[in-house]
Amino acid sequence: MTELFIEGDPIRDTKAPDGPIAEVWDKRRFSAKLVNPANRRKLSVIIVGTGLAGASAAATLGEAGYQVKSFCYQDSPRRAHSIAAQGGINAAKNYRNDGDSIYRLFYDTVKGGDFRSRESNVYRLAQVSVEIIDQCVAQGVPFAREYGGLLDNRSFGGVQVSRTFYARGQTGQQLLIGAYQALERQVAAGSVEMNTRHEMLELIVVDGRARGIVARDMVTGEIETHYADAVVLASGGYGNVFFLSTNAMGSNVTATWRAHRKGALFANPCYTQIHPTCIPVSGDYQSKLTLMSESLRNDGRIWVPKEHGDERDPREIPEDERDYYLERIYPAFGNLVPRDIASRAAKNVCDEGRGVGPNGLGVYLDFADAIKRMGRPAVEAKYGNLFDMYQRITGENPYEVPMRIYPAVHYTMGGLWVDYDLQSTIPGLFVTGEANFSDHGANRLGASALMQGLADGYFVLPNTINDYLAAGPFAKVDDSTPEAQEAVAAVRSRIDKLLSIQGTRTVDSFHKELGHIMWDYCGMERTEEGLRKAIERIRELRDEYWQNVKVLGTNDELNQALEKAGRVADFFELAELMCIDALHRRESCGGHFRAESQTEDGEALRHDDEFAYVAAWEFTGTGEQPVLHKEALEYEYVEMKQRSYK
Amino acid sequence: MALKYAMAASGAILVLYLIVHMYGNLMIFGGQTTFDTYAHHLREIGEPMLPHEGFLWIVRVVLLAAVLVHAYAAFVLWNRAKKARPAGQRYQVKKSAQTPSRRYATQTMRWGGVIIILFVIYHILHLTTNDIAPGGASDSAYQRVVNGFQIWWVTLSYLVAMLAVGLHLRHGVFSALSTLGANRASRQRALRNASTAIAALITVGFLLPPFSVLFGLVS
Amino acid sequence: MNITLRVWRQKAPGDEGRMVTYQVEDVSPDMSFLEMLDVLNEKLTLAGEDPVAFDHDCREGICGACGVVIDGVAHGPERTTTCQLHMRSFSDGDVITVEPWRAKAFPVIKDLVVDRGALDRIIQSGGFISAPTGTAPDAHAMPVPKADADRAFDAATCIGCGACVAACPNASGMLFTAAKVTHLGMLPQGQPERQARVVNMINQHDEEDFGGCTNIGECAAVCPKGIPLDTISQLNRDLLGALASGKA
Known part of the structure; x- marks a missing residue:
């Protein structure tokens, strides 16, 4: 294998201060140099991407007084793909009094990430989660509420506490609109310059610092240069490398990949999350896959025929000729096993030739029992919108015929390597949200992507980037450089x-x-x-x-x-x-x-003895051997265990 | 910004006037004396505090103002709409996503309004000043009505005009109420029904006298 | 099935456009409308003809990027976004006319792509609650009655696609504006800026060359998110309040 890559020096310092984990973030905020408000006007920051991580950062840095230049490839910042997130956002508020805490959210996230994330970052994420909800409510995000007027919570993604805040099935939309409005407010105030329909095509690195970008105006084709004292990439994940994914059609890796080529390390690129409950592919023309909330697995039962190539109408297949394989293999968790396990099990039964649907790539998600047990109105109240969506796309009525589902690429945990300050290996280049690798390890828990995006943009980056900018403004750069x-x-x-x-x-x-x-x-x-x-x-x-x-x-x-x-x-x-x-x-x-x-x-x-590290790759040339830098992962607070859902 | 409220408020004045006017028209079923007395009395309201026909002139001035405001607002809005989708940027195929009757009512607001104002001029010349006198002029209002509507094409012209008024009101009443902020999700259907009912009531109420004359029920 | 498409082609903003007819064969009823356009574009590309430009991104009905007028109706015959419209809504042999959103406020950039920046500028003028990061009180400090929160949410589901403008005979952007005014006006957090918001947003709306609202209701009839017409009445109520208190 050594012919494929070279091993380089390990990464020793993540910049996280030492000390008890609960104090690390405080310590870092205290040790970070500040920029006085009058000097902020002289400092500029480029932010690429206007999803949760980018829009929240642009709004916050603009408000703080920096000159912000924001870029998105869409026609409006409001269209970034954070908008499509359905389920919810986690926060350790413990409003349910059910034993939740910052520590528990931290623990669940580290464990859910299969012990491949950095403890200090995850702890900070859990700490900041609390403030996110406050911030969003103040902006007017219409979270679901109870009759008493207080916020509703639900349990999500197999955790035992109810810590997920949600806005029907459109939480991502509501959070993004909140951040977008805050961003537009800064645009009106003149502190953020918005560049829509602009695509970043290159990073400009001068004297070892990220100092600007080359962007293409997608309307006129003009190749523009933009300069700043720091560059932030909040350009999302790279799931579209699979062509079919739940990402938006335009989601791409170009911004981060161009930075990688200029020296930023790319960490854990192989960690991809495959979501089990998506609508199956219906033909070669298919351009994208649509996710349906995994809450469907709470009441739906997943099965395939026992017989290979059984092409009968599913309603005519008798009970004893069906294989409820998740319930059979994982009696304790049944249909509620984590995403990766449910996905792989579906793949296995389809590989055996027992898949259903036109191309054999699908399994049934059956609500017949639920309808019998709860009555159709109750099922309708709980899942009506998802059933409608399914029917619109497939033309089949899921109240009568079992739904067909198949796993689809959904999220990429890997991304540009960043230190505790969210700074990449190129000084002055910061990376936030799904574009970085930081918080989810090898697997992301449900309702944690929104949390990370907003944590990075509202609270983390604005408290770390100042440490870098305090040394600025840096030497003038222009088109003659x-x-x-x-x-x-x-x-x-x-x-x-x-x-x-x-x-x-x-x-x-x-x-x-x-x-x-x-x-x-x-x-x-x-x-x-x-x-x-x-x-x-x-x-x-x-x-x-x-x-x-x-x-x-x-x-x-x-x-x-x-x-x-x-x-x-x-x-x-x-x-x-x-x-x-x-x-x-x-x-x-x-x-x-x-x-x-x-x-x-x-x-x-897992092989913790050998692989408990972050794999951060250095680019050496197209088709050349990349250099592997390892950041060792040490677990002081959570004991490493093998997961089991039997 | 105030324009839309002006539109709604002036429209409301005109609707109220129509209801009063319709009430007066229906007096025709009380016979010539009742009707002529009523017409005469209108000229004497407020005397001696007001001069003869004083009240009527106040009403006329208010109505004229309402019509002018209404028409001005309508033309400004019309102009804005034309500018908002200028020639050369129109759809080659355009369909309404609403029910046909609602679509018809909303689509005829502007030209319908023009037809109505032309009709009003004709109507004043006919029954108020009696400069146009099909079927013969008369000092008696009752007689003017009877003379006119005995002729089929006069009644027909009023029929067309009243249908235009009905259509105009069907959307106009709802629109005015919406503009004045009365529309809420829970009442939308009620408002639509109410505006259709008002439109129908006024149309039918105004058409009763001419048709009664035409068919000889009033003579 | 086989479909005949009449598509608006326009090379650049100032250019004169025209309708061009294309045949698309072997269309599957399970295709989305945009996937059918993808098929057309693949065919055009291989034939060396410029593919048809159209906006789209999430293709799951939430980002609001897509939107064309299909046979005279914004987003086509089903009440959904263009990306969620499927070819099973059409029949073999249909002739389908595809045009861009038409409004002075939405100039055509190319083919079916228009510039909807005016909607962003309406938001800039007041479609927000001023809550600088870090200043927020605890989320439970201010309870919101469920009915208000639900109404705010219903209005907040607007995806900013612009279908309301495209469908309005006056090319008015009132439903879009009203949805934001209603969303923020229903919440206690939105009260301090409520009157200024509606006045500023309407002013901006008018400056952007949108037409005036005459309560026709085409907007609500095509809105893929079902934003109700009464949000406009809510806006009118708020505006009346602002006028009465001398804020306008």
Whole structure:
């Protein structure tokens, strides 16, 4: 395997102060240098992305008095994909008096992350979670309330306390609209300059510091340079490397990948979360997958026929010819096992040839028993909107025919490596939200993504970036700076290259093929053999891409194919690194399941002695061996255990 | 900004006037004396504090003001709508997503309004000043009505105008109430029904006398 | 099934556009409308013709990016977003006309893509509660009656797609504006800025060249999130209050 990568120096310092974990964040805030309000006006910050992490950071830093330049590829900051999160947001408020605490949220998150996250960061996340809810309520986020007027909570993602705040099935939307409004308020106040329909295509690093970006105006095609004293990437995850995922069509890795190429380490790229309850693929034309809240598993029963290739109408299959496989294999948790386990079990039964639906990639999620037990009105009240959504997409009535579900790529835990301050290995480059790797380890718990995005943007970054900015303003940079000219030239030549190939295949056809490779070999189950094959095929396909892709039009116009072409080019490079990371991690943990590393019962088996570290990769060139830097993970507060849901 | 309230308030004045006017019209069923006395009495309201026809002139001035405000607001809004979707930026295919009757009522507000104002002029020339006198002029209001509506095309012209008024009110009453803030989710249906009822009541109420004349029930 | 599409093609903002007819064969009823456009675009690309530009992102009906007028109705025959409209709503052999949102406030950028920045500017003018980060009291310090919270939520589900403007015969953005005024006005946190908010937002709305509202109701009839027409009446009530207290 050593032919695929080189091992470099370990990462020794994460900048988290020493001391009892509950005091670390206080200590860091105290030790961080401050910038006096009058000087903030002289300091500028670029923020790429306007999801929860980006919009909240832009609003907060703008309010604090910094000059903020915000960028998003959508036509409005309100469209960032945080908006699609359904379930809720966790916070250790203990409003239910059910034994919750900051410590318990911390513990659950570390355990849920399968002991592959950094204790100090997770503890801070749990601490800050409390303030997030206060902040959002003050902004007018209409969380669900009880008749007494107080906030409602529910239990989510298999935890035993009710700590999830929610706004029907649209929590992400409501939180994002809150952050978006705060952002627009700063735009009106003149402290944030908003650049919509702009895509970051390169990072400008001058004298070792991140000093700006090269962005393309997606309407005119103009290649623009923007400079600042610090750059924040809040550009989301990279699930679209699989082509089909629950991500938005435009979600991409380009911002973080460009930074990676400029020296930022990329951590744990192989950790991907695959969500078990999505609507199955219906045909080759399919462009995206739709998630349905996993709350459906509270009352629905998951099954497949016992017989291979049984094509009868599900309602005609008698009870004793059905296999309720989750209930059979995991009698204690049944249909409520964690996401990764439910997903893999579905894949296994489909691989056995017992899958249902047009292409055999689906399992039944059956509410017949629930309707019998609770009555249809009760089921309707609880799940009506999800049933409607299912019916709209599939044309089938789930009250009468069992739903079909299949797992889909949903979230990527990996991302750019950051220290305790959320600063990457490039000074002045900060990374927040899903774009960084920081808090979820190898698996993210339900309702924790929203929590992390807002924690980073509202409370963490605004209290750490000052330590860096206090040394600024830094030396003036402009279009005559050689590093900036090089970055612009690189962007231009890439675009020219993509437009000049004029081959015979569309961008989407390449992207689909890449997605198939990744799904087959770097998806729910990974093997050494499969990953090696995948790396080989990715390299071949990437070579073909650069010789045979067909992108029409010019750069000087709205050119959606050109936008996609640049993103897919970066996905190719990322895909290879994901496979290398997955290959080197010869253990199973969280969202990474290596077939070679399982217990006798087929469960994930970690190797803490060998792999209790963050794998942070350094870029050395396309197709070149990346350098692996390990950040050792030490657990002082939570004892490492093997998970069991039997 | 105040324009929409002006539209609603002036519309409300006109609706109230229509109801009073309709009440007066229905006096025709009391016979010539009742009707003519009523018409005469209108001119004497407020005497001697007000000069002869003083009250009537106050009403006329208020009505004229309401009509002018209503029309002005309508033209400003019309103009804004035209600017908001200028020529060259119109849809090639445009369908309403609402029920056909509601769509018809809302789509005819502007031209319907124009038709109504033209009708009002004709109506004043006909029955108030009697400059237009189909069927013969007369000093008796009752006689003017009877003379006019015995002719089928006069009644027909009033029918068309009253249907235009009905359609105008069907949306207009609801719209005015909404603008004045009366629409809530729990009452929306009630408001729509009420405005349809008012529209129907006024249309039918105004059409009763001419048709009664045409069919010889009043002569 | 086979579909004939008549699509608005316009190269750039100032250019004159025109309707162009395309055939799309082998359309599956399970495809979404946008996936059908994807199929068309793949075909056009391979034939060396410029693919049709259209806005879209989440494709699950929540981001509000997509939206075209289909056979004269914003978002097409089902009351949902264009991305959630499926081809099973059409029949084999149908001729479908596809046009961009039409309004002066939404200039066409290319083909079916329009600039909806005006909606962001309406929010900038007052569609927020001023709550600087860190200043918030405990979330339970101010209970909100459930009915108010629910009404606020119903209005807050607006996705800012602009279908209300596209469908309005006056090209008015009143439903969008009213949804935000209602969302924030129903909550106790939104009270201090309530009157100023409605006045500023309406002023901005008018400045953006949207038409005036005449309560026609086409907006609410096409709104994919079912924002009710009475939110506009709520806005009028708030505005009347602001006028009465001399805030306007």
